[in-house]
Amino acid sequence: MAPMTRNRADNPDSKPTAELQGLYYGQRASAGLLITEGSQVSKEAVGYINTPGIHSQEQVAGWKEVVDKVHAEGGTIYIQLWHVGRMSHPDFHDGALPLAPSAINPKAEVYTAEGLKDTVTPKEMTQEDIDRTVADFQQAAKNSVAAGFDGVEIHSSNGYLFHQFFNATSNQRTDAYGGSRENRARFFFEVLEAVKKEIPYSKIGARFNPSLHGMFGMEMDEETIPTFEYIIDRLNDYNLAYIHLSQPFTDVSDISYAVTDIAQHFRPIYKGTLMINVGFDAEKANKVIEDGQADLVSFGKLYISNPDLVERFEADAALEDWDKDTFYTPGKKGYTDYPTLKREEKV
Ligand SMILES: Cc1cc2nc3c(=O)[nH]c(=O)nc-3n(C[C@H](O)[C@H](O)[C@H](O)COP(=O)(O)O)c2cc1C
Numbered sequence: 589m590a591p592m593t594r595n596r597a598d599n600p601d602s603k604p605t606a607e608l609q610g611l612y613y614g615q616r617a618s619a620g621l622l623i624t625e626g627s628q629v630s631k632e633a634v635g636y637i638n639t640p641g642i643h644s645q646e647q648v649a650g651w652k653e654v655v656d657k658v659h660a661e662g663g664t665i666y667i668q669l670w671h672v673g674r675m676s677h678p679d680f681h682d683g684a685l686p687l688a689p690s691a692i693n694p695k696a697e698v699y700t701a702e703g704l705k706d707t708v709t710p711k712e713m714t715q716e717d718i719d720r721t722v723a724d725f726q727q728a729a730k731n732s733v734a735a736g737f738d739g740v741e742i743h744s745s746n747g748y749l750f751h752q753f754f755n756a757t758s759n760q761r762t763d764a765y766g767g768s769r770e771n772r773a774r775f776f777f778e779v780l781e782a783v784k785k786e787i788p789y790s791k792i793g794a795r796f797n798p799s800l801h802g803m804f805g806m807e808m809d810e811e812t813i814p815t816f817e818y819i820i821d822r823l824n825d826y827n828l829a830y831i832h833l834s835q836p837f838t839d840v841s842d843i844s845y846a847v848t849d850i851a852q853h854f855r856p857i858y859k860g861t862l863m864i865n866v867g868f869d870a871e872k873a874n875k876v877i878e879d880g881q882a883d884l885v886s887f888g889k890l891y892i893s894n895p896d897l898v899e900r901f902e903a904d905a906a907l908e909d910w911d912k913d914t915f916y917t918p919g920k921k922g923y924t925d926y927p928t929l930k931r932e933e934k935v
Contacts, residue, residue, distance in 0.1 A: 617663030694805020747804025
């Protein structure tokens with residue numbers, strides 16, 4: 589199950605609860621691996637309303653109840669560790685600017701308590717900001733272990749903080765974190781090595797969306813794919829649980845420097861476990877694995893509306909449609925009320 593933000597941590601502690609998130613993830617525990625929604629590693633990492641964190645004791649206690657529920661159902665669950673960087677708004681930070689590699693406005697919109705708002709020009713991170721953020725990821729990894737998670741996925745994808753560092757347009761730094769590919773990847777590898785102090789590489793995944801273009805403030809350029817080639821090749825030395833790649837979110841077929849088939853392109857580069865995502869159903873998933881282009885496939889939206897997706901695939905049963913209007917709304921509706929084959933009527 590792919591990580592999906594569901595904005596249901598609508599309580600003062602921004603914590604998940606056994607009643608809501610425990611039920612939701614527990615219902616989906618037959619997935620080979622559940623990857624949670626993005627969970628902010630610190631207060632300053634947040635950029636969406638009602639997303640859960642993994643930095644306070646209350647949040648750790650909340651997640652522990654979720655993990656216990658999934659484990660009781662025989663499931664395996666990783667938490668996605670998240671920092672949105674510039675994809676945020678001063679409303680989330682008592683008026684302070686969001687952090688980013690460079691002071692460049694992504695010119696996007698973010699969901700705040702007062703609805704959609706335009707992003708602002710963020711603050712260029714100082715060395716102190718970078719060091720603190722590395723420590724925040726390490727502490728979040730420690731908290732994840734305390735909550736009982738089976739592993740963590742670093743959200744280095746979808747236009748958020750690490751992706752902002754990778755991209756030569758959003759990262760115009762002139763210090764050790766900008767310029768060359770190696771420099772633009774430095775912050776990510778520092779975080780990876782800090783997280784490893786709390787949990788072995790074999791329980792860490794990392795997510796990338798190399799051909800993300802025209803979304804989340806990201807634009808590709810000639811440097812983009814070579815940068816991801818560099819990062820993914822270098823990850824061969826890290827024995828990670830997996831890398832989790834996304835096929836392009838938008839049509840990039842007329843962009844000469846974009847890669848349209850991510851699995852095909854990166855499979856020869858990466859020797860470890862490669863998970864692929866975006867737009868798969870059972871048939872396409874079996875094909876990409878049979879073709880030897882991926883080891884694992886993750887499903888996103890199908891998992892919102894089919895808690896027993898595995899059983900449905902096995903039985904070749906009909907799939908439920910998802911209700912897009914309830915993706916980011918509070919409460920049980922469109923969250924824990926989808927039917928299973930065993931329990932046809934909605935609860
Ligand atoms: C409601 C929703 C929330 C999402 N939140 C996240 C997230 O927190 N972290 C992440 O890496 N991707 C997130 N994604 C992207 C999904 O993980 C996945 O890449 C996307 O849904 C495409 O896969 P699919 O075609 O199987 O749905 C989200 C997608 C949806 C629909």
